Amino acid sequence: MSTSAVLYDHPGPRARVRNAVLSVVFGVGLAALLWWVYAKFDQAGQWEGNLWKPFAEAPTWTQFIWPGLRQTLFAAATGMVLSLAFGILFAVGRLSDHWWVRVPAGVVVEFFRAVPLLLMIFFIFYGVPFLIQGPVPAFWAVVIGLTLYNGSVLAEAFRAGIRSIPGGQSEAAYAVGMRKNQVMRLILVPQAARAMLPVIVSQLVVLLKDTALGYIVAFPELLQRGVNDLSANRGNVVAAAIVVAAIYIVINSLLTTLANWLDRRTRRRGFRVPKQTAAPDSTPAGGATVAEPQG
Amino acid sequence: MTTGEPLIVLDGVNKWFGPLHVLDDVSLSVGRGEVVVVIGPSGSGKSTLCRTINRLEPINSGTITFDGTPLPAEGKALARLRSEVGMVFQSFNLFAHKTILENVTLGPVKVRGEKPAAARERGLALLDRVGIANQADKYPAQLSGGQQQRAAIARALAMQPKAMLFDEPTSALDPEMVGEVLDVMTSLARDGMTMVVVTHEMGFARHAANRVIFMADGRLVEDAPPAEFFANPRSERAKDFLSKILTH
Amino acid sequence: MTTGEPLIVLDGVNKWFGPLHVLDDVSLSVGRGEVVVVIGPSGSGKSTLCRTINRLEPINSGTITFDGTPLPAEGKALARLRSEVGMVFQSFNLFAHKTILENVTLGPVKVRGEKPAAARERGLALLDRVGIANQADKYPAQLSGGQQQRAAIARALAMQPKAMLFDEPTSALDPEMVGEVLDVMTSLARDGMTMVVVTHEMGFARHAANRVIFMADGRLVEDAPPAEFFANPRSERAKDFLSKILTH
């Protein structure tokens, strides 16, 4: 709503009528499109009972979807914890006063942000075993890949978050006698985490979705089990993909809702990222921030 | 009110921001229990002066001594020094993610290693002293500006500082809240706290300060008791400045 | 100074923000050439009152008439009305990506369809009038607050408005810059501009206003000539408020 406050004047009576008409016209058009899609799917026999019947049977859920979902959630949860840790570590590393910490941290972050996750996971699974002379389970290939990539993105988000905290906050902390690492730990990182909560959560949503790339190393996650393996048995690949997509959407929406709720709660409790005062120092111009939409 | 050797001594301090000479050979000494008000036009270096005293800004040349020892350059010693010099900012700078009470106890617990319970008790007493004990569990954003600034003063006092620095503590406040903050500061002054106060509140300067210092272009232009300064500013710059802020 | 029919008339205006009754049955009329100062505690609805007059905020009930016609609700007519009412904000709101001169000429060129050359000439004259002709080609961020606010006044004047609204034009300024903005406003008032000014500068209220209006809790509590208001406020709220802002 804040956007509308920027853009639009408060509507008068004519504007209200115009908006209503637009609503109806667009709504009807949209409904027509959806109907066409439905009819086409019908024509192609995609709504046929035998394609959907498996989803009324318990084994489909207990043997395919749920085990896959469990692997997905487990890998995502592990990846989230690790990439948050990685993110904080490297964000702080990149803000270090010592170039020999700052530069390597920067190289690592930039590299992993630039390499497609698909390649990363594939390499960890097939290449790293040569380096460590032992197998890498698919689970860890996926989790480590997710951690390196999302951790790097989160590192940048945290860094931007930390830099967006007004200088006054750390000055006040120094002024009561805190050391640099206390200021980081007690003041800057917690505030950056809250300020960046929306970005962090969208990145975690990205991470959850990215577990789907585990198919490349046959990691038995939701997409592998619920679409490929299920449809190998039942020949209903489109129906299965629709169900699995719906599951992803529901879970990710729940995650987003949870984050919004947390965000609102912290705001209600009065936490507000302090406004940048017009200090003459050179904080970066506040740009818009969004997650990086890998797979 | 000055007793014994001075607490804060600046001697020939120079500071540049790039090509800008922000502090130009500033020498100043503040005795124990003394209240010094610093005034001057915007950009004259008042904030910078204030901030060099607890080394939030390093200086390029000259020396600053606090309580007999030169300011340490870094590390533990610097942190200890800072904990002995309270600082209050124009924009309050309360820790936005902590409650008022946590703001006040954070320093004692994390820096001084006090027991949380003890710090809490003393914190509440301090909040009571500045008149906002009932706001202890709120977050900064839930308080009015005046209340936030009083909390910031309590936070500084919690470290039991030997001196307090105020950088325009009331200029971000709605006019009807200025009074409550000045009241707290006046009572501190009366209790013998050593204070360096950058402010435009001439009322406060008149009745609470021992000395008024006028700065312009990084230089310390006048240094006189308030009565003398206001009645009879010696420099043109000071006269001009006073005429600007006193007439409207 | 009031001549003929009033320029701005508010009649029984009510406004809610959700459950909050921000303007409570406000009636007010401002004559041509009259200068009305609005004061009151924070949150009392002063800004909202000001903003309803050029319909930056719509109202829930009551009527507002400007120059004999009710405020249009939308579209071209509303834009035309707004171009006839200059507005100056507390935070200046100069267009950050345009130079000062472009800020001033934008309205005349884009809204009035004036020739760029003519607008430019008049713009320079206006900048000269507010004393910042030499800053014409700088960007807002390169100017001091006082200069920015004067540019904002010039921008509003460039539309040759019939009335000007000021919402705390000086409260974001350094004290020594307050004077220069008030000077411009005083000269405007003297030249016969109709003005509604929300401000805490009592000096300005005293010597430039025809009437002072005191608001509290969305209600218009007092409406009197400044001499009368300051010497002898009738309501408790006004007395209390004045005591807070005048004592320190």
Add this chain to the structure above:
Amino acid sequence: MHVFADPTNLDAYLSGFLWILKLTGASAVLALVLGVLLAAFRVSPVPVLRGFGAAWVNIFRNTPLTLIIFFCYFGLYSTLGVGLSDDLNLNNFWLGVVGLSVYTAAFVCEAVRSGVNTVPAGQAEAARAIGLTFFQTLRIVVLPQAGRAVVAPLGSVLIALCKNATIVGTIGLMEASSVMKDLINSNGDAVIPIFLVFAGTFAAILVPTGYFFGWLANRLAVKR
């Protein structure tokens, strides 16, 4: 590097990255147009449009891209009968472009929307207060400032898009990641050099792109 000395492999490598660049280029244009349109929907005063924009973002942002590309083939092409070319590879390419675009548009939309949010409300109010109409306010005041704030996040979205192009391999386009997989399958002894070449190529394309957008954003930033 004996693997890339073989001209067939070198060809595969080059054509793999050529597909990536083509996918990125075509999708970037489409996603930008679509994303800006969606952002306009999302900030419009018309509830249905706002709802549509929000639904789009929610659905496409919350579905794995792998599935979206899958639906482009099996939904759009197989079921709805929307074929985009008679040539199998080109058809898959364009289906991939559609998938990448609808997905990326959701992120472009959010970037643009938050860019608009960085413009202080006072800027638009001041514009309205001097009598500018809605479209003038948008064109002269809001968009120029939002545009500058949006450069950096759009840069990130572009970089992610380029990497995401690898996922079009799932419908059979031999883009870089599929080529790498193939090469590794048939040159099991050279896994590490092959990976380094492919990862290095991506880094060589994308790290400078990232710095370029950072530099551009800094240059264009509106000083407040």
Add this chain to the structure above:
Amino acid sequence: GGDGDGGSGSSGAKGIIGKAQSQKKLVIGVKADQPGLGIQTGSQYEGFDIEIAKIVAKGLGVDANNIEWKTTVSANREPFIQQGTVDLVVATYTINDERKKKVNFAGPYFIAGQDLLVKADSTIAGPEGLDGKKVCSVTGSTPAKRIQTEHPKAQLQQFDAYSKCITALEGGQVDAVTTDDIILAGYAAQSQYAGKFKVVGKTFSTEPYGIGLKKDDKDGCEKVNEILKAAASDGSYKAAWDATLGKSGKAAPELDTTKLTNCGSV
């Protein structure tokens, strides 16, 4: 994951024999998405490969319940063996020289051949008929490669799973699916596709299916070959066929024990 060295038992025997003896269990890599051969129906695996694996395990003294099944895809079979993730691979694993450099093969226990699956009413009668047609296979697989090199006029569509190829065939987006005949037969036999497809029946390659194990596990390989020989003669091989692919009515093939590999000895 599996123990890297297969565990050296108390008897001192190494490789799978040693592991089977000392731990009484085995990790076997199989396909999970190939009906009739190796398909995961929930927590169970079923198919001809699975039955062969059970026979081998039994011959090594490991009970079927003590087999840990591990899903493999075509691309990770060699790494799985080399890294010790699995002890054996029985997963439509064609024996060829390239792979022999990395792993050892026992068998073959079945000779498949590349073939085409087309719609029941299709006129495509063999790979020659593919010119200008769209043919589908799994990304990077040997059949896909063969089509590319030997029939470059066919347009090759690749997916990561055969089930997608089958769906595309059903929808008419591709004209044929190609891979080993036996895999195609497995799909064609699925109830949901009854009567819709036919396997062309003209193989254009030979795909001897082997059982993969560690390159240096010569003893294990020979032992597996022995077990296969025994299975051919005692009827368990035929039983395995009849319980799985044989259900479609196809008679069990002969297991030609003279063709078994020499387990890498020169």
